[in-house]
Amino acid sequence: MLTSANLLLWAVLQLALLILLQEAFAWWIIAIYALLLLYSATAVLQKRSAASLKLANIVAALLTLALLLNMRQAGVLHFMLQILLLSAILRLFAMRHRHEARQLVWVQYFLIASCFILHQDMLLALVIMLLFGANCYSHYKLFAPAGARLNFTLTGRAVLIILPLWLGMFLLFPRLPPFWQIPNAKIASTGLSDSLDPGSIEQLVQDDRLAFRAEFSGTLPERQQLYWRSYLYEHFDGRTWQVHPQRRQQAVAPPTTAADVATASYRIIAEANQQRNLFALGMPYSSSQGVKIGSGGLIVADKVVSQRFSYSIESALAPLPLQSEREREMNLQLAAGNPKTSEFAAALRQQHNDTEQFIAALAAFFNQQDFYYSLTPPPLGRDSIDQFLFQTRSGFCGHYASATAVLLRHAGIPARVVGGYLGGDWHPQQGYLAVRQREAHAWVEYYSQGHWQHFDPTAAVAPERILQSLDMSLSDDERDMLIPFWQRSSVLQLLSLQLMHLDYYWSVWVLGFDDRSQQDLWRTLRQHIRLIAYSAVAIVLLLLAGMGLWLLHRRRLSKPLPAKQLLLKALKPALKNKAPAQSVSACLNELAKRYPNHAAMLQQLVQYYELAVYAGQPQAEHSLKRLLQQHKSSLAALNRAIKNT
Incomplete structure (x- = not known):
């Protein structure tokens, strides 16, 4: 007989799986699956018989058809997860016999394993392992004799035996490539995107999630050098900056660096963002497998980053050289509108014919006039640059970068907006820099003396943003917008920080143990093979001697008078x-x-x-x-x- 406890356990387990896999489901699929689970749980509590097999088949046929119609939007991988969970829910929906329960348990094993496709966080991994343990317990109850109880002593011994074997396989078993490739599901991307308009950075800054973490093999660069480049915005339509279509088609020149230029060697652990653009400092000239140095010195992943991903970069902390004459011309193009901005740029250019003097004049203009750095600037209309420079004068980094690039182009100086991240929180004991979405930033690169020079107008308006942190440049009300109420407790902040550190070690030691790490381990083992062999023999001899002494002592104690x-x-x-x-x-x-x-x-x-x-x-x-x-x-x-x- 199937017990009510097992049926309720499976209903709760499937609800947990639905929550964990909710990224793979549209809202209407989640609602239907939740209703089916509610019906199954209610039937158990009210001691009603399960639904008929005929009804279950009708529901399965209708939902499968709906999922097939939705597959183009959801993606193949998500469709597979939806079908797998549907089969488990409908099996519980119409369960009457013991052999059906055994089939359900095996399907749930596959679903639990599938959770690791979408989640790699340490805490969620613990939750998934708890679900695995619950499914194992229900499996045991199905096959154990009636009235049998789980022997925790024997179970603990089995776990102690299995753990060393599992650890050995994890460390030494060859990392085989997948036998097939599953197309990536269509998931909403996070972080910066191909377009930048007034308000996009402000919305992103209110997100406290991690964007990436960085480890440096040498000393940490100065904060003024921690500009993490991710996107180049070179096409402006009068309001929105976008990645230029020709930028994606440009050939990449081999990066070179002078011997006297300061360099940085670091590793990035990027969070899943469903994009290919990643992060780097200055001018990258060397990268690890899985990424490449793209056009404009940007780092591009070989495939969409759908899981936590690590890569290594070496960068020269220097301006990037001009790639082609076409790149210079592309960053002189202007959109119609903003006549006041054009007149102001022409007048300023007459006063400062030298490019560097013009940049200094722009910095003084932003610093000496009544400009304000704010997360809640007023909305802008058609001639957005004119309104910002001469009316509202309140904005965030995107407003200042956009206005500066337009002013430079009107003055005949090639310029582009760069999107990325600024700074980060350094944790010296753990040895990594944590960069959150709230560190999203926009600045300008202008062409001068054969290179794309760096200029951040935000430094003229709110230098605290560059030298210290975003919090120091905002008002108290705006600072409260960035900090959730539950994080204002010092105890919760400390707990959150410790969990982030544990998650970092999980990323480095478990998720980061890839082919290269395994090859390094094998290389180290081969170099010390003689020492390892001698140590193993010594350990075996000590164990045998200890076991012999123990048996002799036991025999002596048990020997009769x-x-x-x-x-x-x-x-x-x-x-x-x-x-x-x-x-x-x-x-x-x-x-x-x-x-x-x-x-x-x-x-x-x-x-x-x-x-x-x-x-x-x-x-x-x-x-x-x-x-x-x-x-x-x-x-x-x-x-x-x-x-x-």
Whole structure:
């Protein structure tokens, strides 16, 4: 019989799977699946029979058709997860027999494993393992005899045996490539995107999630150098900056760096963002597998980053050279509108013909005029640059970068907006820099002296943003917008920070253990193979010696006293089958009652035995031995009588 406890456990387990896999489901699919689970749980609680197989097949056919129609939008991978969970839910929906439950348990194993496709966080991994344990327990209850209870001692021993084997396979078993490739599902991307308009950075800054973490092999660069480039916005339509179509088609020139330029070597652990654009400092000139140095010195992944991903980069902390004349011309194009901006740029250019002097004049203009750095700037209309520069004068980094690039182009200076991240929180004990979405930033690169020079107008308006952090450049009200109420507690902040550190170690030691790490491990093992062999032999010998000493000690403790050995040898049939709690004396006294003809001899044996064992008289042991020899024939007759009864 299927118990109500198991049925409810499977309903709760499937609800947890639905929550974990919700990224793969549209809202209407989640609602339908939740209703089916609610029906199954209600039927169990009200002790009603399960739905008929006919009804389950009708529901399955209709939902499968709907999922097929939705597959183009959801993607193949998500469609597979939807079908797998649907089969489990409908099996529970119409479950009547024990063999159906066993099928359900196996399907749930696949679903639990599929959760790792979408989630790699340490805490969620613990939740998934708890679900795995619950499914294992229900599996045990299905196959165990009625009334059987789980033996936690034996289970613990099995786990202790399995853990070293699992660890050895994890470290040493070859990392095989997948036998097939599953198309990536269509999931909403996070972070920066191909377009940048007024308001996009402000919305992203209110997201406190991690964007990536960085480890440096040398010293940490100065904060003013921590500009993480991710996107180049070179096409402007009067309001929105976008990645230029020709940028995606440009050939990439081999990166070169001078010998006297400062460099940085670092590794990035990027969070899943469903994009290919990643992050790098300055001018990258070397990268690890899985990424390449794209046009404009940007780092591009070989495929969409759908899971946490690590890569290594070496960068020159220097401006990027011009790739082609077409790149310069592309960053001089102007959109219609913003006449006041054009007039202001022309007048300023007449006063400062030198490019660097013009940049200095722009910085002074932003610094000396009444410009404000704000997360909540007023909306802008058609001529957005004119309104910002000469009316509202309140904006975020995207507003200042956009206005600066347009002013430079009107002055005949090639310029582009760069989207990325600025700074990050350095954790010295753990040795990594945590960069969150709230560190999203936009700045400008302008062409001068053969290179794309860096200019951040935000530094002129709110230098605290560049030198310290975003919080220092905002008002108290805007700062409260960035900090959720639950994070204002110092205890919760400390707990969140420790969990982030644990998640970092999980990423480095578990998720980051890839082919390269395994090859390095094998190389290290080969280099020290002799030392490892000697150590293994020494450990085995120590274990064998310890086991031998333990067995010898155990044998010595369990070895019977000489007096007892004499009786065991003479009266083996009687003493061999006595109860463990019964003493030798009690057993002999019982034999004396059962066999009166041998009572006198047996009582003498008891007397000498007790004197030898309990009184410690050596003479009694010799008397016992002599008595056994005198009555050898009587003892033989008694043994035959005992065997025949």
